[in-house]
Amino acid sequence: MARTLTQQLFRVKPVPRDGGEQGSTLKRSIGLFQLTMIGVGGTIGTGIFFILSEAVPIAGPAVIWSFVIAGLVAGLSVLCYAELASSVPVSGSSYSYAYSTLGELPAMGVAACLLLEYGVSTAAVAVGWSQYVNQLINNLFGVELPHALLYAPEEGGIVNLPAIILIMLCMFLLIRGTSHSVVANTIMVLIKIAVLLFFVAVGVTGWNTDHFADFAPFGFAGVMTGAGIIFFSFVGLDAVATAGDEAKNPRRNLPIALVAALVIVTGVYVLVALTALGAQATGEFEGQAAGLSAILENIVGASWPGTVVAAGAVISIFSVTLVVLYGQTRILFAMSRDGMAPKIFQRVNSRTMTPVANTVIVSIAVSILAGVLPINFLAEMTSIGTLAAFLVVSIAVMVLRKREPDLERKFRVPLYPVIPILSIIGCLWIIKDLRPITIFVFLGWTVLVLVWWWFTGRKNSVLGEQIRTGMIVLVGPGKYRLSDAAAEERTGHDALAGAEADGAGSDPARPDSTPRDSSQHGEPR
Amino acid sequence: MSIVVGIAPGHELRGPLQLGALLARSYDRRLVVAVVNSAAWPPNRSHGVVDGEYQEFVSAEARSVLDEARGIVPGDLAAEYLVHRSSSARRGLLELCEAHDAMRLVVGAKGEGPAGEISLGSVVTGLLHGARVPVAVAPRGYTVADSARLERITAAYSGSETSGELVLGAAAVAAEAGCGIRIASFHARPRAYASAAVGLDAEDGVIAEWESVIRDEVGQLLGDISRFEARPASVSVAVGASAGWHEALRAIDWRAAEVLLVGSSSLGPLARISLGSHAVKIMRHSPVPVVVVPRRATEEYTAQAPVSG
Numbered sequence: 001m002a003r004t005l006t007q008q009l010f011r012v013k014p015v016p017r018d019g020g021e022q023g024s025t026l027k028r029s030i031g032l033f034q035l036t037m038i039g040v041g042g043t044i045g046t047g048i049f050f051i052l053s054e055a056v057p058i059a060g061p062a063v064i065w066s067f068v069i070a071g072l073v074a075g076l077s078v079l080c081y082a083e084l085a086s087s088v089p090v091s092g093s094s095y096s097y098a099y100s101t102l103g104e105l106p107a108m109g110v111a112a113c114l115l116l117e118y119g120v121s122t123a124a125v126a127v128g129w130s131q132y133v134n135q136l137i138n139n140l141f142g143v144e145l146p147h148a149l150l151y152a153p154e155e156g157g158i159v160n161l162p163a164i165i166l167i168m169l170c171m172f173l174l175i176r177g178t179s180h181s182v183v184a185n186t187i188m189v190l191i192k193i194a195v196l197l198f199f200v201a202v203g204v205t206g207w208n209t210d211h212f213a214d215f216a217p218f219g220f221a222g223v224m225t226g227a228g229i230i231f232f233s234f235v236g237l238d239a240v241a242t243a244g245d246e247a248k249n250p251r252r253n254l255p256i257a258l259v260a261a262l263v264i265v266t267g268v269y270v271l272v273a274l275t276a277l278g279a280q281a282t283g284e285f286e287g288q289a290a291g292l293s294a295i296l297e298n299i300v301g302a303s304w305p306g307t308v309v310a311a312g313a314v315i316s317i318f319s320v321t322l323v324v325l326y327g328q329t330r331i332l333f334a335m336s337r338d339g340m341a342p343k344i345f346q347r348v349n350s351r352t353m354t355p356v357a358n359t360v361i362v363s364i365a366v367s368i369l370a371g372v373l374p375i376n377f378l379a380e381m382t383s384i385g386t387l388a389a390f391l392v393v394s395i396a397v398m399v400l401r402k403r404e405p406d407l408e409r410k411f412r413v414p415l416y417p418v419i420p421i422l423s424i425i426g427c428l429w430i431i432k433d434l435r436p437i438t439i440f441v442f443l444g445w446t447v448l449v450l451v452w453w454w455f456t457g458r459k460n461s462v463l464g465e466q467i468r469t470g471m472i473v474l475v476g477p478g479k480y481r482l483s484d485a486a487a488e489e490r491t492g493h494d495a496l497a498g499a500e501a502d503g504a505g506s507d508p509a510r511p512d513s514t515p516r517d518s519s520q521h522g523e524p525r
Numbered sequence: 526m527s528i529v530v531g532i533a534p535g536h537e538l539r540g541p542l543q544l545g546a547l548l549a550r551s552y553d554r555r556l557v558v559a560v561v562n563s564a565a566w567p568p569n570r571s572h573g574v575v576d577g578e579y580q581e582f583v584s585a586e587a588r589s590v591l592d593e594a595r596g597i598v599p600g601d602l603a604a605e606y607l608v609h610r611s612s613s614a615r616r617g618l619l620e621l622c623e624a625h626d627a628m629r630l631v632v633g634a635k636g637e638g639p640a641g642e643i644s645l646g647s648v649v650t651g652l653l654h655g656a657r658v659p660v661a662v663a664p665r666g667y668t669v670a671d672s673a674r675l676e677r678i679t680a681a682y683s684g685s686e687t688s689g690e691l692v693l694g695a696a697a698v699a700a701e702a703g704c705g706i707r708i709a710s711f712h713a714r715p716r717a718y719a720s721a722a723v724g725l726d727a728e729d730g731v732i733a734e735w736e737s738v739i740r741d742e743v744g745q746l747l748g749d750i751s752r753f754e755a756r757p758a759s760v761s762v763a764v765g766a767s768a769g770w771h772e773a774l775r776a777i778d779w780r781a782a783e784v785l786l787v788g789s790s791s792l793g794p795l796a797r798i799s800l801g802s803h804a805v806k807i808m809r810h811s812p813v814p815v816v817v818v819p820r821r822a823t824e825e826y827t828a829q830a831p832v833s834g
Contacts, residue, residue, distance in 0.1 A: 042720030091724030177715070185719055239722040246725055327721035330731075334723075337730055348734040350684025350742060353712055353803075355731060 007474075010103030013096075013338070013463050014472060014481045029248045032257055038243050039261025041189040042236030042323070045316045047379065048196065048269055049292055050128035051233055052276050054376045056285035059226030061277045062216035064270055066226030071266035073227075073426035074234035075258065077390035079413050080397045080420050081241040082254050086410035087400060091245035093331050094238070094389055099338065102396050104461060105450075110392050111335055112449035116442065117385030118328035119362070121235055122167065122321055123370035124378035127152075129317040130162035135290035136310040139303045150289075154374045163370035170322045171363035174329065177354045188319040195312030196272050198305070199292050203275035206299035211281050224433040229376065231383040231430060233269060236320075237261060238390075250410045325366065329358050339462040340453065380438040387427045388442065394423040526628040527555045531618045532594060534560070534586040540663035541633040542597045543671075544814050547782055548629055548661060549602055551675035551702045556604035557625045558594050560587040561617030563610075584608065599671040615651040622658055629816070631661045640666045643809055653789050653819050659826060661784065661816045662808075673782040677705040677759070678816075680786045681807055682743060684710070689746055691788045691818055693830035696750045696757050705759035708746060709777060709785075710739045711807055713770045736764060753831055770806040779813050786816045788823065 151157025
């Protein structure tokens with residue numbers, strides 16, 4: 001019995017060695033520059049526009065070090081992430097990687113982290129967006145939204161309406177099946193970087209060295225707590241690892257792209273932070289909405305630079321919200337197909353070709369979070385979700401090296417085992433300095449997900465069902481492979497897309513539904 | 526009933542005329558070839574000398590286009606050639622359809638689009654909203670054998686209820702014309718958002734799920750068609766999938782004399798801005814002529830399908 005339970009907890013989803021469910025013919029090669037842009041695009045804009053108001057009061061001017069530490073830990077973790085991603089011949093989220101390498105229970109743990117990270121960070125980003133929208137409307141039309149409709153109850157408001165509207169708008173776009181091309185991604189990256197550099201160029205004119213006098217008012221603890229909040233700004237860097245599947249020469253390009261993206265992102269963040277700190281005394285950061293715009297307006301004494309920054313922030317944060325919300329729906333979709341989440345999440349509308357119910361449920365849940373929770377709590381929750389996911393990934397790399405030393409890895413962590421160990425220590429260190437409430441909520445959420453899995457997911461597991469019916473055979477401790485019959489069936493299914501079935505038997509679901517008379521009429525060609 | 530072909534000076538003639546001839550032969554209808562002259566409007570105005578000269582020039586142009594058309598339309602078809610005066614090309618074509626009890630209106634794609642593709646000009650777009658009969662649009666550079674008959678009608682199935690009804694209508698039309706029907710769904714497989722960190726193949730699962738939904742729905746349509754009294758010569762199903770719409774439309778085979786039928790429910794002005802709609806893309810990239818059933822013609826078209834019991 002115990003052995004069966006262990007098998008159940010750690011059953012590993014087999015992956016076809018030919019790469020993925022289908023679409024392997026569509027593989028593209030992503031070059032180094034594109035890979036770097038994916039990392040930069042996924043990362044910049046998630047937090048820098050509003051995180052300073054939360055982190056500077058805690059860390060003081062030493063917040064610069066918080067950025068560097070958060071960036072370092074993110075970088076170490078993402079290197080581990082890249083090895084895990086390259087060990088599995090399918091591309092997916094860290095949930096998929098964990099399921100294919102560590103087993104079902106750890107995968108559910110990762111899923112809990114991811115759902116939290118994505119859901120909460122969408123909400124956080126939307127709240128930040130609402131500050132800039134308000135600023136923009138105010139600058140352009142002189143209209144200020146009422147406080148009650150801009151802030152969460154804890155901050156003296158009723159509900160954050162713009163944040164909810166933004167999420168609903170993204171929901172509409174995702175339901176419509178809008179595609180987010182590489183070109184659009186690059187344009188967004190350029191807008192973000194341009195706006196931030198514009199901030200630096202204008203902001204530096206108000207430089208005052210006195211602001212750095214009390215450099216670390218709360219010492220190292222303040223710096224680390226700041227790093228915890230700021231870690232949120234590095235969410236998205238893992239996109240480099242998930243795209244690594246299609247990178248040209250991953251062994252060389254993946255670490256380079258990762259480090260390049262990290263250097264660019266951290267460099268821009270530190271520049272922005274330095275400029276902001278030089279332009280404004282530490283005490284003025286607390287509670288400042290649409291921080292970057294406000295700082296410029298105070299320096300220049302005119303509203304136009306703030307308007308430029310606000311406009312850039314509104315556009316780029318919008319794109320980030322769209323991408324993160326999308327990620328959340330697709331993770332749930334993958335879980336649902338594995339039987340780990342309710343079936344409704346995998347229902348696809350035949351007309352829009354998108355998982356509509358999934359998108360609506362996720363958007364409503366996220367908009368509730370965005371409407372009623374304060375931004376600092378949201379940012380911390382995102383950070384802990386990401387850190388925990390990275391922690392599991394770093395452990396996974398070590399477990400896999402031990403368990404499957406011969407597994408083909410397109411990319412291997414350099415300086416093994418130093419980097420995974422440092423990554424684990426870094427993640428734990430930052431987590432320990434987060435507020436207790438954040439840690440408790442996170443643990444509560446994870447337990448909730450695991451309990452849910454214990455009572456429903458475990459029984460509904462598609463993998464479990466396949467093992468029971470003999471579609472999948474046990475080949476070693478925790479390791480399974482598709483039976484020959486199942487592998488054949490999968491190949492047959494792949495052939496359907498793009499192929500044509502004529503006449504009888506064209507519809508595998510209803511082989512009896514075709515008219516019997518299927519003779520062809522017309523001119524012989 | 527007739528097949529009305531609208532042609533105009535300076536526009537491609539062969540494509541729409543050959544398509545009109547193909548439809549007229551397949552459906553056994555008369556052909557009406559018309560040039561709309563909208564320069565002579567309003568007709569009762571006392572024309573100055575200059576305007577009179579211009580009118581004469583326009584009429585001569587119209588007559589020469591019709592002469593050219595006579596040389597293109599195959600001799601085995603009964604055809605009528607005329608110049609129709611109206612306030613606009615769009616209105617004129619609608620009036621012609623009314624006057625000649627049109628079963629289909631045939632026009633050419635916009636002149637500037639790429640060869641073999643269908644770009645919608647303003648006149649055609651207007652027709653898609655105003656016409657009460659299905660509008661057939663020939664891709665640029667379209668040709669078909671002079672003696673050709675329709676071999677198959679491919680009905681694009683999008684998963685909407687209307688689209689399902691149109692498929693049944695097309696099956697009835699195919700049965701009447703003695704040709705085959707094919708139910709086809711297309712999709713350009715989207716790539717996942719690169720920066721979402723969910724892997725670039727996240728959409729593959731969504732598409733696989735979509736295909737199984739489509740298969741179920743098409744299965745029901747096939748069941749309905751199998752209960753028709755008069756059935757099409759052949760019935761088939763296809764899914765065209767590729768990375769882009771152009772390739773997706775070419776992922777399935779096309780016969781020499783074939784048309785693709787699409788509904789217009791998602792061709793509205795809203796769908797055409799930025800977001801685009803699948804129907805617009807399917808229409809644009811179709812390698813064969815497209816028959817669009819405008820909203821106003823939908824009810825009549827779908828009513829052709831016998832009520833399945």
